[in-house]
Amino acid sequence: MSTPASAPAQGTLLGSGKPSGTAGLNALMRAVDHRLPADRRLADDPYAKLVASRAPRYKYYVRSPLTARLALGAFDKVFGGFLAEILLRVRYLDAVLADAYAQGVRQLVLVGAGYDSTALRHRHLEGLKVIEVDHPATQGAKRKIFAAAGVQTPTVTYLPVDLESTSLAESLPGAGFDAEQPALFAWIGVSYYLRRPSFDRALADLASMCAPGSRVLWDYLDPSVVNGTSKYFSAKFAARIVAKRGEPYILGLTRRQAADAASFAGFRTVEALRVPDLIRRYGGRKPYVAASDFMGVALLEKT
Numbered sequence: 001m002s003t004p005a006s007a008p009a010q011g012t013l014l015g016s017g018k019p020s021g022t023a024g025l026n027a028l029m030r031a032v033d034h035r036l037p038a039d040r041r042l043a044d045d046p047y048a049k050l051v052a053s054r055a056p057r058y059k060y061y062v063r064s065p066l067t068a069r070l071a072l073g074a075f076d077k078v079f080g081g082f083l084a085e086i087l088l089r090v091r092y093l094d095a096v097l098a099d100a101y102a103q104g105v106r107q108l109v110l111v112g113a114g115y116d117s118t119a120l121r122h123r124h125l126e127g128l129k130v131i132e133v134d135h136p137a138t139q140g141a142k143r144k145i146f147a148a149a150g151v152q153t154p155t156v157t158y159l160p161v162d163l164e165s166t167s168l169a170e171s172l173p174g175a176g177f178d179a180e181q182p183a184l185f186a187w188i189g190v191s192y193y194l195r196r197p198s199f200d201r202a203l204a205d206l207a208s209m210c211a212p213g214s215r216v217l218w219d220y221l222d223p224s225v226v227n228g229t230s231k232y233f234s235a236k237f238a239a240r241i242v243a244k245r246g247e248p249y250i251l252g253l254t255r256r257q258a259a260d261a262a263s264f265a266g267f268r269t270v271e272a273l274r275v276p277d278l279i280r281r282y283g284g285r286k287p288y289v290a291a292s293d294f295m296g297v298a299l300l301e302k303t
């Protein structure tokens with residue numbers, strides 16, 4: 001079922017062999033969001049706490065809905081724009097998945113899944129087969145944490161893959177992926193950690209596996225964040241933090257470049273949203289959701 005990763009790419013997260021810390025940070029944000037009253041939650045992920053509860057200050061953040069709100073406000077000061085995108089892209093994925101399922105799609109592939117809980121939160125979708133692709137170190141950590149908590153994921157097939165060294169087109173069929181059937185691919189929070197050739201290959205691989213009716217949801221980060229020229233404090237701050245932790249942003253794309261890359265790979269853009277668009281659509285109230293505009297999410301369909 002799995003394709004072992006070969007030599008990790010140097011300079012990326014994966015050179016270290018450690019699980020992704022940014023995936024853990026995303027889970028922390030989702031877990032704190034989950035402590036808000038139900039009508040204030042943006043991502044509403046009840047499983048994120050399995051991961052987040054290992055963070056030293058987590059218990060202070062989630063002592064009450066008020067502390068959760070204050071913690072999110074503080075995150076938003078330093079990670080403004082990211083916080084909104086990380087939480088709201090989950091909402092967007094939920095909506096896109098519901099739509100795809102209603103159209104008959106029964107395969108969901110999460111590429112760079114991290115601590116994503118879509119399979120668990122949507123287990124009522126009968127017959128939905130989920131394949132989680134991730135770097136072996138992150139995926140191994142996730143499986144251990146979920147197993148230790150007694151959380152079963154019977155609908156998930158795990159595929160450990162380093163996208164820097166392994167082709168999705170070659171590895172996915174071994175995990176039971178059926179390229180003849182339509183699928184939804186969610187590739188969120190990942191593109192900016194990849195080298196350009198690996199990103200291009202992954203996009204081309206996805207295109208090659210898209211049966212009619214398939215869609216890809218992905219996101220990208222502006223080049224100004226990667227090269228340190230962003231006008232947003234949070235973008236510069238986050239770029240420094242992730243680099244320090246061994247997961248530097250290495251690929252930035254403008255909206256135009258993102259659209260061109262998709263179209264070059266053979267996709268039509270169904271919808272392209274920036275963070276302010278996500279906030280307009282799904283909510284997010286001050287003071288804890290800054291609308292800094294340096295990231296985009298796009299829904300693609302094979303032409």
Ligand SMILES: C[S@@+](CC[C@H](N)C(=O)[O-])C[C@H]1O[C@@H](n2cnc3c(N)ncnc32)[C@H](O)[C@@H]1O
Pocket residue numbers: 013014019020022023026027111112113114115116133134135138139161162163164188189190193194
């Ligand atoms: C920021 S996390 C996002 C996780 C999840 N999609 C989310 O939204 O919370 C980045 C994810 O990409 C994965 N990743 C980064 N580089 C990768 C690579 N070369 N091959 C496979 N996975 C990779 C990490 O292991 C991690 O799970």
